[in-house]
Amino acid sequence: MKWNLGVFFGGASVEHEVSVISAVQAMRFLTDEAYTVHAVYQAKNGGFYTGDALKDIEKYKDIPALLKQCRQVALVRENDVVKMIEIRPGRLRKPFEQPLDLALPVVHGTNCEDGSLQGFFEVLGLPYAGCDVVSSALGMDKALFKQIMQQNGLPVVPGVAFYARDMVARREELLGEIEVLGYPVIVKPANLGSSVGVAKAHDRAELLEAIDLASSFASKILAERAVTALREINCSVVGDAHQCTASVCEEPVTDGEFLSYDDKYRRGGKSKSSGMASLDRIIPAPISEEKTQQIRDLSCRVFKALGCSGVVRIDYLMDTADHDAVYVNEINTIPGSLSFYLWEPAGVPYADLLRQVIDLAMKRKRERDGLMFTNEVNLLENGSFGAKGTKK
Numbered sequence: 001m002k003w004n005l006g007v008f009f010g011g012a013s014v015e016h017e018v019s020v021i022s023a024v025q026a027m028r029f030l031t032d033e034a035y036t037v038h039a040v041y042q043a044k045n046g047g048f049y050t051g052d053a054l055k056d057i058e059k060y061k062d063i064p065a066l067l068k069q070c071r072q073v074a075l076v077r078e079n080d081v082v083k084m085i086e087i088r089p090g091r092l093r094k095p096f097e098q099p100l101d102l103a104l105p106v107v108h109g110t111n112c113e114d115g116s117l118q119g120f121f122e123v124l125g126l127p128y129a130g131c132d133v134v135s136s137a138l139g140m141d142k143a144l145f146k147q148i149m150q151q152n153g154l155p156v157v158p159g160v161a162f163y164a165r166d167m168v169a170r171r172e173e174l175l176g177e178i179e180v181l182g183y184p185v186i187v188k189p190a191n192l193g194s195s196v197g198v199a200k201a202h203d204r205a206e207l208l209e210a211i212d213l214a215s216s217f218a219s220k221i222l223a224e225r226a227v228t229a230l231r232e233i234n235c236s237v238v239g240d241a242h243q244c245t246a247s248v249c250e251e252p253v254t255d256g257e258f259l260s261y262d263d264k265y266r267r268g269g270k271s272k273s274s275g276m277a278s279l280d281r282i283i284p285a286p287i288s289e290e291k292t293q294q295i296r297d298l299s300c301r302v303f304k305a306l307g308c309s310g311v312v313r314i315d316y317l318m319d320t321a322d323h324d325a326v327y328v329n330e331i332n333t334i335p336g337s338l339s340f341y342l343w344e345p346a347g348v349p350y351a352d353l354l355r356q357v358i359d360l361a362m363k364r365k366r367e368r369d370g371l372m373f374t375n376e377v378n379l380l381e382n383g384s385f386g387a388k389g390t391k392k
Contacts, residue, residue, distance in 0.1 A: 189218030
């Protein structure tokens with residue numbers, strides 16, 4: 001049987017374009033004869049489109065023209081089959097329907113990577129690859145993620161989480177809590193990735209500016225003590241709750257004090273379509289074998305603490321002024337470029353990595369098929385109902 005695999009990407013996210021790059025990369029390597037690949041692009045207005053033209057990165061230079069070459073579709077479940085159905089089929093052509101057996105979400109940021117798209121798949125009953133709703137949501141919320149790490153005894157830098165509106169009601173109190181951390185501090189939106197809206201503050205004036213910047217992207221904000229003698233180390237993990245494996249480590253190279261959005265997607269490499277793979281980085285990271293193993297072990301512990309599945313990337317802060325102390329910074333439950341560049345040095349080609357992620361999704365489907373989610377007894381069949389409740 002040949003599977004119909006839908007690669008979902010785009011979305012109403014500030015990381016929309018990054019998602020497009022990651023997805024087009026992945027589709028170039030989805031060459032397994034066991035499945036047929038269908039590109040499913042979610043525009044910034046929320047509409048879904050499909051068509052082979054979506055597999056060409058050059059066509060995204062003119063998105064309105066690109067979408068004219070595609071079909072706008074809705075996803076529906078009919079007779080236990082999930083289908084893409086064209087919303088406005090042409091009068092002179094046959095109505096379009098395309099069944100989907102499995103979804104591979106390659107999305108980044110809010111409204112998609114945060115569990116929103118995964119929840120949509122759950123409601124449809126469409127099996128999907130990667131983290132589930134809970135682990136996706138917890139991974140996106142940096143404040144909740146930090147709490148879970150602390151509860152599992154995993155090292156994180158001290159921080160203060162708050163809502164932007166709290167700055168009106170409890171301004172001095174909150175500023176005081178943040179300043180107890182000691183300057184400089186890093187201020188970031190609590191539920192965005194790719195270093196969007198992140199700033200460093202060395203005094204109260206800069207702190208207020210940083211909070212203002214972060215609150216323009218998210219209502220929930222996280223302020224953390226900055227590691228000033230910093231090295232950033234990243235590690236990927238692939239697997240599920242039963243078994244996982246950590247990749248080699250990398251050290252990204254930055255021009256500034258922390259890895260910015262421009263560092264990740266604009267500065268590195270010559271190719272505009274390389275995404276995270278174009279970032280200047282050192283692989284493997286030039287750290288001791290002992291430190292490498294520590295980070296790889298930590299990565300599997302983080303992965304399991306969050307209940308992850310598929311492939312993720314975990315980012316660490318290393319404090320060179322404190323005996324190279326390592327802190328868990330954040331997790332990317334759907335990392336840019338799916339972190340294939342961390343697996344190829346370990347002898348895992350990108351096509352094999354994708355196959356493994358898809359196999360894990362099918363394994364989860366088989367496990368869930370054995371669970372009971374509904375009660376076949378119809379309680380409404382014989383009861384009578386009034387203002388006081390059910391009567392039999």
